[in-house]
Amino acid sequence: MKNIRNFCIIAHIDHGKSTLADRLLQTTHTISDREMMDQVLDDMDLEREKGITIKSHAIQINHKHKGEEYILNLIDTPGHVDFSYEVSRALAACEGALLLVDATQGIQAQTISNLYLAIDNDLEIIPVINKIDMDGAMIEEVKDQIIELIGCKPEEILLASGRTGIGVDAILEAIIDRIPAPKGKEDAPLQALIFDSVFNSFRGIIVYFRIVNGVLKKGDKVKFVSTNQEYEADEVGILKLGLEARKEVKTGDVGYIITGIKNAKEVKVGDTITNALNPTQEIIKGFQEVKPMVFAGIFPVNTDEFEELRDCMDKLQLNDASLTFELETSQALGFGFRCGFLGLLHMEIIQERLEREFNQTVITTVPNVSFIAYTTKGEKIIVNNPSEMPDAVKTDRIEEPFIKAQIITKPEYIGNIMTLCLSKRGILINQSYLTQTRVELVFEMPLTEIVFDFYDKLKSQTRGYASFDYHPIGYREADIVKMDILLNNDKVDALSALIHRGKGQEFGRKLCEKLKELVPRQQFQIAIQAAIGAKILARENISAMRKDVTAKCYGGDISRKRKLLEKQKEGKKRMRQIGNVEVPQEAFLAVLKLDE
Template identity: 80%
Template structure:
């Protein structure tokens, strides 16, 4: 155990985590040159294209230092705010972390929030300044920022470049010297923390874990603490570029287990594995059920594809256990699913994966969050979508979730950020200068306001110089109402939204105007209305298309023309009564992209 080191890399998005991991794998010769490619640990096409890590990965490296061989486990973590629970479990499985900071960008919001997560788990932090060979590298300034933030000495900071391989040897030496060896009792009952799971269509669910006490052998009878299910360990082993089977995984090591489970819900990230015949008395603490934050409806374009979409969703859930869904029906869109996501990026990724991996074109409805409704009779309801909203007469009060947002930016953009956040019903809690040209702003704001387009607006109003991180705090009383969209008096339930009363009229006007542009004209007039209860708050009218019925009349008496026009008028009246409106797919997407 003295020669094992477990560490992970924490950083903001785009600070070069995956590139640095590539260099470490090359340097320790874990991967041959033939297998090497950029972002080698990111195995989804989507991860490569977007340049982000979506799933965390683990890999074991061998490294010789001063004549002694060391086993080093690297656990790669996602950088995006949506996946912070996964990051926290990966950190719990390590003894140390490389804190990676981009030399040209300095410290960003998620660097700080991930650093706090690492400090909560008592990890040894090794600060690394990456991309030092770039033209815009500000090494002295970034060094000062890191010293201010974690209180280390400037000479403890490793200077490196993931792209050209500078400083890789120094990083490996720091990992061996500064990160403590894992502690644990090999004789104690087995305790292993699951920090990730993946689905393999041939082998079932493969769980990745770190052994804290005891050891796990092939064919052991094991059980999971929180689900209380028992299984046989068909195969155990360590993680190289692929899976490397072993007869036993010992204390302090990181490995995988295959039990033949076919249902991803049975393995929960953060759960503890122990033996059936010699169980541990308590689990490793920190386990939480992953809670979806954003809800949206996903519907097939053709109603006949519903069963096929269900199969695709189930397969996706095997790879991504944080996705939750349940069937729902909509008058406008037919049968579909109500899905829960960790955040907007997660929602976008699921949509992309449905299109790419399963060739499913889907319509997504307006995303919203979970509200709590208190009824007059003392009942408490959780409202996930507008159709579940109780009658206003029965409603006592409504609560919506609030988050604490941390924004780090340059002083030039404070005004823009203030007006954006205050316009989204935010409260400024704190303003703090990290350095002379770095400000940290802390807001408390409703999650509903962030779900739409907050992130894009923040980036455009600060020219991309602001970084953003958030975590949920509590539910607070709020004046939320349900806004319906009516087309010729018929409600289109897929366009309904739960919105704060002060914003409803403005939102209704914009949505009606947008729908007027997108809906095709018909032979009859279409009224588009936004309504709160029985009160209409906005209206737009699409005028009828006029077919030229008099085209065949050349010359002759005017009464012939009049007769044809009268006949057309009668027909239009009748058409108006039974006319149903076809709503194109773009109209549902328009709600997500309303220009403020």
């Protein structure tokens, strides 16, 4: 066990984690040249297309150092703020972390927040400056930033290039010398922490774990502590590029177990696996429950596909424990799910994965956050979507979630960022210079305002030089109202939104204009209105399409034509009374793209 090292790579998005992982695998000959490709651990098509890591990937490396064989378990983690839950799970299975900083960009917001996560988990941190072969590399400046941030000595910082392989040997040496071996007893009762799971349609659920104490053998009877279910270990093994079966997995190892479980509800990430015959008395203190930030409804396009969608959501949740969902019904869209996501990118990825991996086409409603409403009787109601909002007459006050936003940027963009954040009802808390070319701005902002397009706008205002990170700081009272969209005086519940009263008129007007472009014309006039309560804030009309009823009259008396036109007029009146309006899928997504 003294020759095992468990470590992960943490960094801001796009600082070269996956490329460095490739070089580590190549240098140690874990992967043959034939299997080698760029970002070899990113095995989802989506990850390759977007150039980001979405899932943590574990792989075992065998490395010889000073005549001894070492086993290194590497977990590559995502860098985007929306997948920080994946990072926290990877850290729970490790003793050390490589903190990667891009030599051309320096320390960015997510670097800092991932570093704090690692420090909270008592991990040994090895700072690495990556991309030192680039033209714009500022090695000395970035060194100063790292020393200031974690207080290490200059000689402890390693220089490397994931692309060319410079410095990879030094990193492997540092992993072996600096990261402690796992602690644990092989003769103690089995204790293993589940940190991930995937669904395989032939073999059931494959559970990934890290053994803290004891040994897990093939054929053992195991028990999952939180669900109290017992299973037989059909196959256990370690994680190479694929799964590699072994007779037993020992203390300190990262491995997998297949027990033929088919039901997704029986596996919980963060649970403890123990031996059914000799169970452990303690469960491993794993993760806190995930807190979703953004809520949206997901509905099947055909209502009869609901059961199928439920199965797919269960399987997806196995692989992405940060997705939460519950049942929801909508008058416009039928049965579906109210889903909680960690952010907008997370929501987009889930929608894409449903379509690609499970062939599900879904409609996603307007994302919002959860509010707390207090009624005049003193009851507290959690409002996750507009239909749960109590009547304005019965509501005493409403509180909305606030976040602390940390933005790191170059000094020349301070003005743009100030304008943007203040227009989103932000309050400036602190402004400090990290170095002469780096400013950190700390704002307190309502989460509602950053849900839509804040991150995109921030990037465009600062030409991509700002990095952004946030965490929740509680609820505060706010003037939040429910805005309804009416089509021919019928409310469309899927288009309702909870917004700040001050933004109501502008938001309503933009939305009505957008819907006017998207809703198809009918034989009768359609009125699109935005309303708060009984007060109409904006209105647009879609004029009627006119069918030429007089086309078949050639010549003859004008009264024949008049008679046909009168008949059409009568029909139009009747049509308007009972006419239903079809709303296309694009209309639901229009709300997200109001400013374009």
